[in-house]
Amino acid sequence: MLDERELEKYNRQIIISHFGTKGQVALKTSKVCVVGLGGLGSSIVYYLAVAGIGSLGLIDQDQVELSNLNRQILHYESDKGKLKTKSASEKVTKLNPDIKIVEHSIILDSSNIEDLLSGYDFVVEASDNFETKFLVNDTCCKLRIPFVIGGVYQFEGQMMTVIPGETACYRCMFKEIPTPGSYPTTSENGVMGTTAGLLGIIEANEAIKYLVFKNHEKLLVNKILYADLQYNSYETFRIERDKTCKSCSELQLDQA
Numbered sequence: 001m002l003d004e005r006e007l008e009k010y011n012r013q014i015i016i017s018h019f020g021t022k023g024q025v026a027l028k029t030s031k032v033c034v035v036g037l038g039g040l041g042s043s044i045v046y047y048l049a050v051a052g053i054g055s056l057g058l059i060d061q062d063q064v065e066l067s068n069l070n071r072q073i074l075h076y077e078s079d080k081g082k083l084k085t086k087s088a089s090e091k092v093t094k095l096n097p098d099i100k101i102v103e104h105s106i107i108l109d110s111s112n113i114e115d116l117l118s119g120y121d122f123v124v125e126a127s128d129n130f131e132t133k134f135l136v137n138d139t140c141c142k143l144r145i146p147f148v149i150g151g152v153y154q155f156e157g158q159m160m161t162v163i164p165g166e167t168a169c170y171r172c173m174f175k176e177i178p179t180p181g182s183y184p185t186t187s188e189n190g191v192m193g194t195t196a197g198l199l200g201i202i203e204a205n206e207a208i209k210y211l212v213f214k215n216h217e218k219l220l221v222n223k224i225l226y227a228d229l230q231y232n233s234y235e236t237f238r239i240e241r242d243k244t245c246k247s248c249s250e251l252q253l254d255q256a
Contacts, residue, residue: 001025006098010052023212024052030211033057033120035108035136037084039071039196040126040150040203046074047204048124049092053211055100056092057120060084061107071193108132113139122207123147126200128186130177137162137170141247148206148220150199152191153184155230157199160220160239161206162248167221168241169248195229 002021007014010024032053034041037060048056064072064079064087072084079087085103092101104116113135117123123145125136133149140147141164149170150159162169202225209218223236243249 001028006052013051019212026212027052027208028054030121031055031057031119032122032124032207032211033059033117034124034126035059035132036126036128037062037072037074037088038068038126038128039191039193040152040200041124042072042074042088043197043200044124044126044204044207045088045092046095047201048207049095049099051204051208052096053099053207055102057102057104057116058085058088059104059106059108059116060088061105071191071196073193073197108135110135114143117143117145120145122210124203124207125149126203130174130183133170134174134177138247140164141169146210148203150203152195152199153186154190155192155195156226156228157195158224158226159199159203159206160224161210163216163219163221164248165250166216168239169245171247172242172245173224173239192229195227198229199227 002024013019014021014024030053032048034045034056037045037058045056045058062084064075064082064084066080068075069077074088074091075084083105085105089101089103092099106112117139123136123140125133125147127133136147137149144164146163148159148161150157160170206219222241223238226235226237
């Protein structure tokens with residue numbers, strides 16, 4: 001399923017031990033959805049595109065603003081006022097014209113998320129708010145779609161990967177959506193572009209590893225990665241799956 005051009009284009013991946021043409025075909029035939037096309041989402045989409053993912057779904061309702069550009073590398077000054085889905089799609093097409101792109105310029109909510117995410121092999125959550133993160137977590141658990149979820153703030157970032165029915169989920173860790181106003185936000189206190197870039201790359205790498213290797217031991221499952229780029233501190237913390245979790249407990253999944 002790979003022609004000569006593709007074999008040359010992805011050569012540096014294909015020659016990696018245990019990756020091979022089988023791994024590249026796995027990427028080519030995969031469908032990945034990215035929720036959020038900001039700082040995290042920009043680097044996620046960029047590296048999924050150049051890796052050769054076959055189909056990319058892009059979800060974001062916002063338009064490009066100048067204040068986005070310190071970290072959102074898919075968008076340029078000339079894109080100001082343009083829908084982020086459109087801006088991202090244009091860049092991805094230039095990066096890799098072989099990829100099928102599905103644009104969803106829509107506010108993600110409980111009324112549409114199941115229809116939007118159904119059919120994808122993996123979801124990468126890259127939003128900037130807890131409401132969306134919990135919504136994606138709960139829906140992916142219900143639909144049994146593996147996903148990675150991340151967030152950034154100033155020089156700090158955190159992320160985890162979830163295999164519904166097998167590993168701990170985001171709600172096992174954080175339980176409930178924090179009350180609005182009870183936590184700091186990047187719009188109020190800022191975020192470094194390098195932080196979003198690095199954490200986004202790791203999220204993209206988790207998606208690629210899942211699709212290629214299908215080996216959960218290689219993923220950030222049942223733990224959360226915390227990075228502080230100001231002090232070059234990187235730690236992982238173990239998370240136990242909550243048997244009574246409202247999203248991923250066996251009772252909830254059986255009823256889904």
